[in-house]
Amino acid sequence: NKMKTTRVSNDHKSLCPPGKDEGNLNNPSGITIHPVTSNIYITDSLNHRVQIFDHDGNFISTFTNDVIMHEPCGICIFEGRVFITQNPGHYVMVFEEDGTFIHRFGSHGESSPGKFVHPYDIEIDKTNGDIYVCDLFNDRIQIYSRDYYFKTMFKSKFTIRPHNIKIIDQELYILSQTSLGELHHISEDSLCVTTLVTNLSNPISFDIDKDGNFVVLQYYSCRSFEVFSREGNLLKSVEVGVGGMPRALMVDFKDRVWVVSKDTQSCLRIY
Numbered sequence: 001n002k003m004k005t006t007r008v009s010n011d012h013k014s015l016c017p018p019g020k021d022e023g024n025l026n027n028p029s030g031i032t033i034h035p036v037t038s039n040i041y042i043t044d045s046l047n048h049r050v051q052i053f054d055h056d057g058n059f060i061s062t063f064t065n066d067v068i069m070h071e072p073c074g075i076c077i078f079e080g081r082v083f084i085t086q087n088p089g090h091y092v093m094v095f096e097e098d099g100t101f102i103h104r105f106g107s108h109g110e111s112s113p114g115k116f117v118h119p120y121d122i123e124i125d126k127t128n129g130d131i132y133v134c135d136l137f138n139d140r141i142q143i144y145s146r147d148y149y150f151k152t153m154f155k156s157k158f159t160i161r162p163h164n165i166k167i168i169d170q171e172l173y174i175l176s177q178t179s180l181g182e183l184h185h186i187s188e189d190s191l192c193v194t195t196l197v198t199n200l201s202n203p204i205s206f207d208i209d210k211d212g213n214f215v216v217l218q219y220y221s222c223r224s225f226e227v228f229s230r231e232g233n234l235l236k237s238v239e240v241g242v243g244g245m246p247r248a249l250m251v252d253f254k255d256r257v258w259v260v261s262k263d264t265q266s267c268l269r270i271y
Contacts, residue, residue, distance in 0.1 A: 014266035023059035025267035063099025
């Protein structure tokens with residue numbers, strides 16, 4: 001398919017200038033949507049907090065934890081709990097929606113189960129509550145029970161630098177920074193891998209839109225997100241600014257694409 005390019009100046013909303021005040025962001029690293037309220041939760045990494053916005057991008061509230069929250073990264077919400085990866089601390093934090101601390105698990109280390117080296121993204125299997133963690137520099141995916149106990153892990157050439165993971169309609173997808181930069185579909189037993197999109201430039205985040213297309217965020221040289229069909233054909237490329245580094249994206253219930261960036265002008269854009 002012929003590529004269509006949408007310029008950043010077209011049809012987008014710019015929010016959240018860089019800074020420390022409420023509603024400002026400093027190197028945001030993760031974004032997710034609340035499945036009931038549609039509020040948006042963003043890990044405001046270098047401000048060491050989580051900020052919550054409504055579905056139009058208006059600031060609502062923030063929460064942090066001075067003891068354990070330092071540069072939060074990946075984030076997801078399940079059954080009233082907010083799961084957040086602590087990248088430099090090498091563990092996972094669990095909070096109530098209002099920021100009340102519940103639990104933490106994991107520690108720094110290689111090879112052993114329950115050990116992380118920069119856990120990056122996190123996802124929940126909504127059928128059983130299992131917790132999937134991208135163990136970035138151990139090049140593997142670790143899986144925990146809903147009660148935070150280690151269950152299993154898998155590692156292969158397809159999980160090199162796993163940056164993003166999604167479970168959609170009971171199907172598992174992993175975005176990895178292999179030498180080619182690839183998006184994979186992983187079978188339930190982790191034995192069968194289908195490469196859906198390849199030759200990506202430093203892919204860091206992805207989601208799936210209402211039509212089942214893959215929306216993939218690339219950073220460094222590209223600073224754009226691309227939309228690919230289920231067959232891997234490029235449908236559209238959208239530039240996301242030249243003032244910084246895009247870090248994560250999310251597709252909301254209205255099929256809008258939210259992009260958070262380390263930026264000198266706007267750290268949150270809605271397309």
